[in-house]
Amino acid sequence: MFLLNGESRHCVDVSDRGFQYGDGLFETIAVCNGRPLFLQRHLDRLLKGCRRLHIPPPDLSLLESEARQLSAGADVAVLKLILTRGSGGRGYRQPEQIVPTRLFSLHPSPNYPDCYQTDGIVARFCEWRLAINPGFAGIKHMNRLEQVMARAEWQHDTVQEGLMFDSDDRIVEGTMSNLFFVKDGILHTPLLVNCGIAGILRQIVIEFAVRNGLALSEGHFSKQNVLEADEVFVTNSVIGIWPVKQLEKQCFCVGRVTRAIQQWYAGAHKLEANL
Template sequence: MYLINGELTDKLPANDRAVQFGDGCFTTARVSAGNVRFLEQHIGRLQQACEKLLIPFIDWSLLETEMQQLAAAEQQAVLKVMITRGSGGRGYSAANCLQPTRLLSVSAYPSFYSQWREQGISLALSPIQLGINPHLAGIKHLNRLEQVLIRTHLEQMPAQEALVLDSDGWLTECCAANLFWRKGSQVFTPYVDKSGVNGTMRQHIIACLADSSWQVTEVREKLDSLGAADEVLICNALMPIIPVNQAESWRFNSRELYQFLAPLCE
């Protein structure tokens, strides 16, 4: 199901800037029992992205209402929301783009996430590295070719998710998830100020840990840092949190941090 500017249709104009340039942003939310989980945070990330991309979207109350209306009919689903700059001319100039486009879609919730949560997963290093761009880092813009390539390579590996470095070799994230690891009571997650996505679940976990006995720190570390970890986990708005059994050749048996966070992330 697609809802484009309030109309049930699957037709987007060929001159929409999302088609022409990937000019827009998106968020992907989990629907549970007819409700959008972490709705406020998803609206906030879209607002931040539109501000960075200079997209003059103002219909936030309408968008929130549409999100809630689509979710109300679903017991468990995925709700994706895109905001594009709208339709415009051939070139890069946005001068002729007068009305942003809002596009919402609902799809089935991935059934394998429950198995991942129960059994844990493995991570493999991706040969694709993320480009460094501080202005676009953190936000979920529509230019996702890096992730498409990461996923394509991942599908050829015996692992469920990828470990992704930036072009300077710093550990950054996974293909579609953020990364945390624990050493004792210290919890670490990579900075995403130069590349990567500052996911809504990543932000939620950092906030939960800040109010706990765990000590959470954003870091720039190389891949080998995982070798000294007691525990590794990944997260996104849909999973929402998954324990990692193995990353490259390193194995992890602890679920201490996972068991603390799991009920807080539902």
């Protein structure tokens, strides 16, 4: 199902700057029990992205109503929202009047096996680097070739996620997830000031840690820091929280902190989905 500027269409004009330059933003929203989960947080991040890219802020109540309309019939699904700078302008130069394009699309849930949540996943390190560009750090813009190239580094389904470094060899995130690890009882997550996407679930986990007095360190970390961790997990709005049971040749237990966060999140998820 698609809603392009409010119409049931799934074709976009090739002059759209989203297609021409990746000039836009997106959100990937989990849908459960007919509801787009944590919608307000997704729209907040979209707004932040608009401010950063100087895209006029969209009508949030319209986006909210369209998101709810499309999700209403779905038991479990994924709702993707794309907002581009629209058509026009000459070359890279923006048009004087920007009329953003908004697109909602509803997709079947990827249906990952339950064991990814319960037993954990196998992850690897990617060769492909995330370039450092503080101006884009945190926002979910449509220039995603780095993730495409990193995700192409492995084909086997025996590996579920690849972790990426920036060009200074600091670990940043997974190709489609944010990264957390626990060492000596302290929860660590990479600081996303140079690159990376500040995930919605990442923010929720951070807030949970702060509220529950869990020591949190947001900083710059190396490959070695992660390999020496006691627990490792990745997060994303659609997959939830996946413990990492193996990273390259290093094995990890699904530890106490990961389980506590998973359990707490299961409750928050249920509440959000009105189950």
